Amino acid sequence: MVGPGGALAAAPRHHHLLLLLCFLAGGARASLATDALRRVPPRAAAGGLCQQLLLPQGYPCTEHTVETGDGFLLSLQHIPHGKNRVADNAGPPVFLQHGLFQGGDTWFINSNEQSLGYILADNGFDVWIGNVRGTRWSKGHSTLSVHDKLFWDWSWQDLAEYDLVAMLSYVYTVTQSKIFYVGHSQGTIMGLAAFTKPEIVKMISSAALLCPISYLDHVSASFVLRAVAMHLDQMLITMGIHQLNFRSEMGVQILDSLCDAESLDCNSMLSSITGENCCFNSSRIDYYLEYEPHPSSTKNLRHLFQMIRKGTFAQYDYGWVGNLGRYGQLHPPPFDLSSIPESLPIWMGYGGLDALADITDVEHTIRELRSTPELLYIGDYGHIDFIMSMKAKDDVYVDLMRFLRAQQGMHSSS
Numbered sequence: 001m002v003g004p005g006g007a008l009a010a011a012p013r014h015h016h017l018l019l020l021l022c023f024l025a026g027g028a029r030a031s032l033a034t035d036a037l038r039r040v041p042p043r044a045a046a047g048g049l050c051q052q053l054l055l056p057q058g059y060p061c062t063e064h065t066v067e068t069g070d071g072f073l074l075s076l077q078h079i080p081h082g083k084n085r086v087a088d089n090a091g092p093p094v095f096l097q098h099g100l101f102q103g104g105d106t107w108f109i110n111s112n113e114q115s116l117g118y119i120l121a122d123n124g125f126d127v128w129i130g131n132v133r134g135t136r137w138s139k140g141h142s143t144l145s146v147h148d149k150l151f152w153d154w155s156w157q158d159l160a161e162y163d164l165v166a167m168l169s170y171v172y173t174v175t176q177s178k179i180f181y182v183g184h185s186q187g188t189i190m191g192l193a194a195f196t197k198p199e200i201v202k203m204i205s206s207a208a209l210l211c212p213i214s215y216l217d218h219v220s221a222s223f224v225l226r227a228v229a230m231h232l233d234q235m236l237i238t239m240g241i242h243q244l245n246f247r248s249e250m251g252v253q254i255l256d257s258l259c260d261a262e263s264l265d266c267n268s269m270l271s272s273i274t275g276e277n278c279c280f281n282s283s284r285i286d287y288y289l290e291y292e293p294h295p296s297s298t299k300n301l302r303h304l305f306q307m308i309r310k311g312t313f314a315q316y317d318y319g320w321v322g323n324l325g326r327y328g329q330l331h332p333p334p335f336d337l338s339s340i341p342e343s344l345p346i347w348m349g350y351g352g353l354d355a356l357a358d359i360t361d362v363e364h365t366i367r368e369l370r371s372t373p374e375l376l377y378i379g380d381y382g383h384i385d386f387i388m389s390m391k392a393k394d395d396v397y398v399d400l401m402r403f404l405r406a407q408q409g410m411h412s413s414s
């Protein structure tokens with residue numbers, strides 16, 4: 001069974017395909033981690049994020065739709081104030097951009113006291129939530145359907161150049177105010193790539209980056225390195241699978257097969273992908289799985305794997321011929337972090353056990369920026385702790401809000 005966007009029928013002959021089919025036939029002994037993926041059915045998107053998550057918790061929330069320059073219809077949520085209104089006037093707008101395989105729900109997935117989205121709203125910020133194309137909340141397009149190959153023909157570069165521009169422009173126009181940008185993981189790559197463009201960075205007052213990523217050549221996550229080594233990206237493309245959905249039967253089988261075939265310890269799937277997370281609430285996993293992981297595109301995975309393989313922070317690599325046609329040069333042009341204006345205040349939170357945003361890569365990013373970011377380093381935090389740690393409020397969000405308020409000269413409202 002193949003999910004939408006993937007048709008096995010027309011797969012070309014290729015040794016990668018054979019390899020994967022062997023895995024699928026021989027593997028598929030369910031590991032603990034994928035048991036849960038099979039057991040918990042994902043929620044339907046009906047009613048949107050506001051209706052499913054925020055309104056039942058007593059928070060104000062409205063749904064907004066923006067269309068990108070290439071026709072994708074993205075949902076944005078607006079939480080104008082907290083559960084108990086703390087200010088008459090809306091505070092400065094904060095835009096939260098989730099990471100890979102996640103969606104806007106990420107910011108509300110723990111309790112009201114633990115989740116950054118709720119905490120910001122309860123502290124007088126005007127909260128806006130981004131959802132990139134392909135996630136459960138943003139599956140619309142003016143002409144394409146999720147079953148079309150073209151619907152999945154994008155990488156994080158397009159998320160920066162189209163999705164972010166559309167969402168930030170909308171918030172900027174509605175609020176008539178510069179925006180605090182908060183991103184996690186892929187949300188930081190999108191931000192850093194976008195901030196190199198004057199027309200985008202002019203809408204931003206400051207940026208808080210959780211697990212900042214631009215260079216990826218020190219990724220240490222065992223599962224990811226395995227997937228890179230066996231060219232999972234090329235395999236999927238060869239098989240005609242363009243949507244990457246770990247909630248589909250095919251997605252779960254691929255995870256199982258990777259774990260089995262490479263005798264990888266996937267009993268802690270999350271750790272083998274993100275690093276040891278100190279403060280993850282594992283008794284909440286079934287609840288998380290109702291919302292996550294969200295789909296992404298195989299092309300996006302391929303772009304990230306290119307970065308891991310080559311150590312570059314550059315545009316998508318189409319190969320020499322494709323690059324010549326598209327970029328007029330053999331190699332894809334890099335994003336130049338030094339063209340982010342020095343006047344943009346940046347704060348970064350990063351963890352010693354993060355297997356994706358490795359410290360060496362974070363330091364590389366910092367070296368190339370013209371400004372000197374404020375840093376919050378937490379030795380025992382992994383990649384997911386920065387959004388899901390049970391004690392992230394004290395460890396991370398209090399300092400993040402101090403940084404945001406300092407930019408605005410805002411007074412503490414709680």
Ligand SMILES: *[C@@H]1O[C@H](CO)[C@@H](O)[C@H](O)[C@H]1NC(C)=O
Pocket residue numbers: 281283284287390
């Ligand atoms: C962990 O999750 C469970 C289940 O949702 C919840 O009852 C518990 O309060 C959470 N623990 C902490 C410390 O937040």
